Amino acid sequence: MTQPMIEIEDLSISFGLGKDRVDAVKNVSFTVAPGESYGLVGESGSGKSTILRALAGLNPFWSGHMAITGQKLGAKRPRALRRLVQMVFQDPFGSLHPKHTVDRILSEPLTIHGFDDVETRVRAALDRVGLGPVFRFRYPHQLSGGQRQRVAIARALILEPKVVLLDEPTSALDVSIQAEVLNLLTDLRQQLGLTYVLVSHDLGVVAHMCSRLSIMRTGEVVETASADELSEGRLLHAYSRQLLIASRGYDTAAIAAFGDF
Amino acid sequence: MTDWAIAVTPPRWRRWLLAETPHSRLQARLSRTYLSWVTFARNPLAMLGLIIVGILVFLALFAPWIAPHNPIAGDLGNRLQPPGESHWLGTDQQGRDIWSRIIFGSRTTLLIIFMVAITAAPVGIAIGATAGYLGGKTEAILMRLTDAFLAFPKLVLALAFAAALGPGIENAVLAIALTSWPPYARIARAETLTVRSTDFVAAARLSGASDLRILIGHIMPMCMPSLIVRVSLDMAGVILIAAGLGFLGLGVAPPQPEWGAMVSEGRTQILEQWWVCTYPGVAIFVVSLGFNLIGDGLRDVLDPREG
Amino acid sequence: MDKDPILEVEKLNIRFNTPVGEVHAVRDVSFTMGREKLAIVGESGSGKSQTGRAILGLTPGKVTAQKLAFHGQSLLGLAEQQWRRIRGKRIAMVMQDPKYSLNPVMTIGDQLLEAARDIKEGAAARQHALGMLAAVRIRDPERVFRAWPHELSGGMGQRAMIAMMLMAEPELLIADEPTSALDVTVRLQVLAILDDLVKTRHMGLIFISHDLNLVRTFCDRALVMYAGQVLEKLTASELTEAKHPYTRGLLACPPEIDHRRSRLPVLQRDPSWMEPVGS
Missing domain, CATH: 3.40.50.300 (P-loop containing nucleotide triphosphate hydrolases)
Structure with a gap:
């Protein structure tokens, strides 16, 4: 078997101490192959x-085993390993610094990592996400939500990561913008051979983007399925089935039958 | 908001400033400043404040040319003249022209304000942002220090410092600056606490940015708007403390004109020769008001809470 | 219709x-x-x-x-x-996010009573409020009536919000x-x-x-x-x-x-x- 891109084994994450302790993630394990797209x-x-943030290194309170390209992740990450994992956040209004131009947002990571062809790379990054040079000196408030998310994707890709957490x-x-951004993400994964971990509450988005997925509830994985099993409705756990029914729209009879999980 | 607007064609310089697609860093920054200015200029009270402060700056810069008389040399034959043709606002007990002294006094006031702003605000933001971002022990130590300073009434603390350091404009500035930074530190810390958990700071950390880079490049710019507003609102207070120090003889050394000291000198004749202390008092009032109006206007521009 | x-x-x-x-x-x-x-x-x-x-x-x-x-x-x-x-x-309105629509310093019950102030008072109003909470399928109306907004989950908060909007029995929502x-x-x-x-x-x-x-x-x-x-x-x-x-x-x-x-x-x-x- 080839070396998995991401290995997660027995990952547990908790916040707080004593009786305020909240176990946000309990003993979660999964692996993602290079070039695969995995859904949570x-x-x-x-x-x-929470899993995504721990994988990105934004949450130090975890226990278990995590590795990227076979390199074990510890409390401190070397800069080179950090570069391999980048993230695209949910809220395009909160993930770009409101006082930085697109140019600064994209060039700062390059400066930090000592790239010398900043100029070319920034332009190429904008091109890659379909924005073009006219957007370079705009502030985030001069961009629409979709354009902001494209900038966020360009920023995530500018350090040439192997794993992108979505x-x-x-x-x-x-x-309509979602369709454009999802298409862009699909193309980029193919062109650059990226590995994705996609977090979503929308089964449609996950079915479209991922080949395998884990369905989670209160910190635990209730079911792991392939995208085919999901789209053919072959889910085993009652909770997963209820999620599936709920995503199909409003239906009085189905709602009356909802269980409490 | 809606992305299509129906606008009348503005002149070329305005089109350049309002361009949807700036072509350089400079244009982007200028266009942002211009939009803030348009919002500010729509507020008539803020504009009034700006005009008041503008006049203050003008008076201070061109004092020797504007003042009709020497502000320091007295004319004892002309003591306590009421406002009239040759002395618009009258003369004081040493026969000095009050209008000229107010004009020269504006230099002192402006100098104190400027010095306090450039010393207290950076200290406050550095302490507050560092405490908020790093948290833990650093935060506890820095914020307890801030609390200790905040526990004293500002004026009393400034008086103590000024008395210990001796009179003089530098010492007055130092005394006021030492008592002004704690509120700025608190504001900066509060802003930092909200900014530190945002996604854009998380993204900066993912890109490998150091704590110092994040503090200076990402967090401090977000603290600036509320700090600028607070500093401009505080300017009125600084003027009053400076005047208070002057009134008690702890400010500027005597023959130099200073508004607070002028009020103090005139207080013995307040009933018979009212103009001696009234006009400097009016000057203090008007300039304080001016800074307050600017501060309110800036708050609307820089600190709009509706996101 | x-x-x-x-x-x-x-x-x-x-x-x-x-x-x-x-x-x-x-x-x-x-x-x-x-x-x-x-x-x-x-x-x-x-x-x-x-x-x-x-x-x-x-x-x-x-x-x-x-x-x-x-x-x-x-x-x-x-x-x-x-x-x-x-x-x-x-005419009443329900917004997207209950977090910003509920007053954080008033209990849910007080907010419900406040909403119906001009229509009902005293015990009758309280009864009406509890009935409304039940109508939006809140299982334990008494507890939610006494709860503060921060104690409720998003879904619960939104239901309480709808109950509040319905207190005055609007003709249009x-x-x-x-x-x-x-x-x-x-x-x-x-x-x-x-x-x-x-x-x-x-x-x-x-x-x-x-x-x-x-x-x-x-x-x-x-x-x-x-x-x-x-x-x-x-x-x-x-x-x-x-x-x-x-x-x-x-x-x-x-x-x-x-x-x-x-x-x-x-x-x-x-x-x-x-x-x-x-x-």
């Missing part, structure tokens, strides 16, 4: 975003 | 003054509604929220209309005092993306409550949403808005047979669970959609 689905409080990347966007 | 309309809107226009010029956010919107679930659908910036707010006189923009009448009474140029007799009493912040299952449960209320209390509901699939399965009729105009009026269940390319494009965009495509169709915006819709 669940409702709020399921711990799906935290509900389109849930704040209009459906 | 009875004959006389609850709300009549004719050529509603909303304009905003901005530093860059005037923005004409809502253009000549007209519709009439009775006791039904009417959806206003569109993307952000389509003017759907401003239209909803204008009905309650809550938009910051300049509102003009040939007619804006609630049960025949004109809502144009009402004095603040007259508005107070309508807002929250005869405007719900602006009332369930977008909620999880899918909770979302449907909240919708079921609204559905119930429309049926049992004969209330009119304006449902402002961007989710066409939800509107198709939940509402009676739908207005499709784009760039401030109503492009199309449809029976909600026949949304899939929409004529306008914009509506059709919107319907095709979202990824589907059981019909996977390698690429999603992208909406090609036609500048002609911005042209005034011919009368």
